[in-house]
Amino acid sequence: MSTPHLVEGQFFQPLSSKSRAARLRVEPCEEGLFVTAILEDGDETAPLAVDDLQAEGCLHFAGGCYFKADRPLPQEIASLFKSRTQRRIARLEAFSLPKALALGLALILCVLAFRAAIPLAASGIAAALPDRLERMIGEQAYASMKVTGFADSGIPPERQQELRRRAAALAETARLTRRPEIFFHRSALFGANALALPGGPIVVTDELVALLGSDDAVLAVIAHEMAHVERRHALQQVLNVAGAAAMASVVLGVDDSMIEELSATLINVWSFKNSRDYEKEADLIGLDILRAAKLDPRLFLTAIEKLTLQGCADLAGDALARCRDKSVAVETGWMSTHPAAKDRLGYLRAAIGG
Amino acid sequence: MSEHTQSGPDAAANPPAGATPAFRAIDFHGTGKEYFGIWISNLFLSIVTFGIYSAWAKVRRIKYFYNNTKLFDFPFNYHATGKQIFTGRLIAFAVMVVYSFVTAIFPLTIIPFSIAFMFGLPWLINRSLRFSARMTSWRNVRLDWHGTYGKSFLFFIVCPFVAVLSLGTLVPMIARYYYRYFAEGHSYGTTRFRADAKVSQYYKGFLTAALLPVLAAAGVALLLAAISAKGNGALTPAHILFFPIFAFLFFFQVMYHAICRNILLRSMTLGEVATFDSQVSPLKFLWIGISNAAAVLVSLGLLMPWAMIRRYRYLAESTGVGLSEASHEFLDAQTQTVGAFGQEFIDLDGIDIGI
Numbered sequence: 001m002s003t004p005h006l007v008e009g010q011f012f013q014p015l016s017s018k019s020r021a022a023r024l025r026v027e028p029c030e031e032g033l034f035v036t037a038i039l040e041d042g043d044e045t046a047p048l049a050v051d052d053l054q055a056e057g058c059l060h061f062a063g064g065c066y067f068k069a070d071r072p073l074p075q076e077i078a079s080l081f082k083s084r085t086q087r088r089i090a091r092l093e094a095f096s097l098p099k100a101l102a103l104g105l106a107l108i109l110c111v112l113a114f115r116a117a118i119p120l121a122a123s124g125i126a127a128a129l130p131d132r133l134e135r136m137i138g139e140q141a142y143a144s145m146k147v148t149g150f151a152d153s154g155i156p157p158e159r160q161q162e163l164r165r166r167a168a169a170l171a172e173t174a175r176l177t178r179r180p181e182i183f184f185h186r187s188a189l190f191g192a193n194a195l196a197l198p199g200g201p202i203v204v205t206d207e208l209v210a211l212l213g214s215d216d217a218v219l220a221v222i223a224h225e226m227a228h229v230e231r232r233h234a235l236q237q238v239l240n241v242a243g244a245a246a247m248a249s250v251v252l253g254v255d256d257s258m259i260e261e262l263s264a265t266l267i268n269v270w271s272f273k274n275s276r277d278y279e280k281e282a283d284l285i286g287l288d289i290l291r292a293a294k295l296d297p298r299l300f301l302t303a304i305e306k307l308t309l310q311g312c313a314d315l316a317g318d319a320l321a322r323c324r325d326k327s328v329a330v331e332t333g334w335m336s337t338h339p340a341a342k343d344r345l346g347y348l349r350a351a352i353g354g
Numbered sequence: 355m356s357e358h359t360q361s362g363p364d365a366a367a368n369p370p371a372g373a374t375p376a377f378r379a380i381d382f383h384g385t386g387k388e389y390f391g392i393w394i395s396n397l398f399l400s401i402v403t404f405g406i407y408s409a410w411a412k413v414r415r416i417k418y419f420y421n422n423t424k425l426f427d428f429p430f431n432y433h434a435t436g437k438q439i440f441t442g443r444l445i446a447f448a449v450m451v452v453y454s455f456v457t458a459i460f461p462l463t464i465i466p467f468s469i470a471f472m473f474g475l476p477w478l479i480n481r482s483l484r485f486s487a488r489m490t491s492w493r494n495v496r497l498d499w500h501g502t503y504g505k506s507f508l509f510f511i512v513c514p515f516v517a518v519l520s521l522g523t524l525v526p527m528i529a530r531y532y533y534r535y536f537a538e539g540h541s542y543g544t545t546r547f548r549a550d551a552k553v554s555q556y557y558k559g560f561l562t563a564a565l566l567p568v569l570a571a572a573g574v575a576l577l578l579a580a581i582s583a584k585g586n587g588a589l590t591p592a593h594i595l596f597f598p599i600f601a602f603l604f605f606f607q608v609m610y611h612a613i614c615r616n617i618l619l620r621s622m623t624l625g626e627v628a629t630f631d632s633q634v635s636p637l638k639f640l641w642i643g644i645s646n647a648a649a650v651l652v653s654l655g656l657l658m659p660w661a662m663i664r665r666y667r668y669l670a671e672s673t674g675v676g677l678s679e680a681s682h683e684f685l686d687a688q689t690q691t692v693g694a695f696g697q698e699f700i701d702l703d704g705i706d707i708g709i
Contacts, residue, residue: 012493012494014494015494015495015543015685015686015687015688016494016495016683016684016685016686017492017493017494017495017543017683017684017685018683019493052433054417054420054421054429054431054432055421055422055429055431056421058421058429058431060431060433064494066493066494068428089395089399089414092391092395092398092399093391093392093395094391095387095388095390095391099391100390100391100394103394103395103397103398104394104656106398106402107394107397107398107401110398110401110402111401114401133459136459137458137459140458140459140460140461141458141461143461144461144462238458242454
């Protein structure tokens with residue numbers, strides 16, 4: 001046995017706040033550590049098993065005894081009560097500027113790695129999930145939205161049926177693996193819009209049909225929505241957000257409201273970026289679907305222009321010109337779910353070649 | 355600085371027996387620099403372990419704050435382990451995943467889930483408060499929580515509705531009973547805390563806390579109205595109404611919280627031997643909150659450790675404890691261990707409990 005360390009302090013019996021002056025005897029031995037407390041009257045306790053060292057001088061023992069050293073324990077004694085992992089973490093925690101910079105850099109790299117890894121993982125998980133499950137989610141979401149956001153369509157049933165027939169032909173010629181149902185609804189909530197729910201169905205609003213005017217233009221938008229369903233974008237988006245939220249909550253913690261707000265904002269920014277990527281992909285696949293069906297891809301370009309300019313519909317003269325210039329010149333923002341008009345019209349024109 | 359006596363390393367550890375208690379400020383020895391090392395290490399290890407380490411990081415963070423908080427030269431200790439937190443977090447996370455999954459497929463199930471959540475929440479809050487109390491000790495004696503399901507249901511489920519329905523007029527009354535419940539539900543070992551502040555004190559505090567925010571909200575409204583009058587069309591009446599209301603609620607909430615804390619602690623006793631005091635200045639507390647948020651924002655989060663230490667230190671220095679009987683022996687009771695599920699579920703759900 002080596003020379004024992006003696007530490008002055010106060011000793012507490014289990015479940016009591018009453019202390020007695022004592023000396024702690026710490027002696028490294030073959031089994032690890034031999035620890036006893038020598039009380040002020042000379043009595044010595046039975047060997048004590050250390051549970052935890054806190055505040056560099058507070059030792060909690062199995063069974064509830066407690067010893068508080070009068071001064072912080074010297075490093076060589078404190079380290080005896082720490083595991084190898086605890087010692088390594090303590091070294092990492094000791095502040096130094098180079099270490100802080102290195103850790104900061106490593107953190108940024110990790111975040112960037114996750115930024116790339118989560119969409120990949122989402123895509124992989126989405127591919128592994130059965131179609132039936134995705135369709136069930138979409139159908140249930142549609143049932144809820146029918147109650148809250150959609151009213152019966154005013155489009156004649158024959159026209160609806162014809163659009164459905166032509167949409168099915170589009171899917172057939174483009175050899176799509178998923179054939180979503182198409183529904184028409186009036187919606188003050190969504191306005192001129194079309195939505196692809198997980199696994200289908202696709203919902204087209206009466207307001208959109210009225211804005212676009214021709215059935216060919218409506219089909220161009222349906223082709224875009226079919227591309228979302230084909231690539232399972234809605235499901236991937238749900239998985240992306242869930243992955244980012246889970247990661248943010250465990251990494252940043254949720255016990256500080258400021259951090260919580262920050263993490264919610266980051267998750268939104270993160271998911272909006274994915275959303276814009278999915279929109280662009282659906283735009284380009286939509287063009288291929290139209291080409292396969294021998295429809296003019298410029299129909300989609302025209303539809304996007306009309307949607308972009310719909311806010312200017314009630315204006316005239318200089319006000320209309322200013323509104324058009326402003327709407328088309330908008331650049332992509334961090335908080336946009338769709339690509340900005342300027343980018344979108346730009347890449348669509350480039351893809352169409354006109 | 356607070357008005358309490360600061361205890362240094364040479365100060366006597368205990369006041370003389372039977373004397374009128376001399377208030378001693380709670381000492382806090384943590385520093386921003388020291389905590390920065392822990393904070394960034396926690397963040398790094400949590401990320402590289404895909405979040406698993408975050409449970410141990412939470413324990414490390416709480417231990418840092420507790421261990422550096424001293425009362426009569428004795429630090430507070432924290433006894434939860436990373437494994438306990440991790441297990442609680444896993445169960446809470448699994449429950450949330452099942453909930454999200456089922457409600458995504460069957461949206462109508464949100465109704466039974468909400469009812470179950472409403473009736474389960476008081477139980478979860480009690481578990482959370484109990485866990486948090488049992489994991490905290492000072493001088494080898496742990497805190498405990500004795501709240502009942504019925505009272506927690508009343509304060510956390512019923513009272514928020516009553517407060518809204520009364521248009522805020524019953525908030526001070528509710529605050530009085532809530533803070534009293536929070537204090538008297540806790541014990542140090544087997545000795546219960548008592549708190550007997552009057553309702554009139556909470557009403558007076560309510561009016562004090564509302565005065566400045568009303569002026570601030572009026573100022574914001576006037577500013578917005580002036581901007582709107584210039585006619586650039588960017589501001590609607592909704593903006594002019596929303597921002598002052600937001601400013602009022604934010605200022606009021608922070609200041610009333612500080613005032614209620616003062617009222618509660620000044621009326622609180624522990625058995626016959628300990629009394630408490632709190633001298634938090636609502637304006638200074640508000641300033642610390644606003645300037646901390648600005649510093650964290652400007653530094654892209656890097657000043658977060660400094661901000662946390664600054665706020666914690668101010669609260670500690672503004673809090674005093676008086677012990678009239680140095681030799682009094684507090685006893686603890688052997689109780690069953692409670693799991694961390696309640697606390698982690700409450701945390702995951704973003705519910706804030708405490709004073």
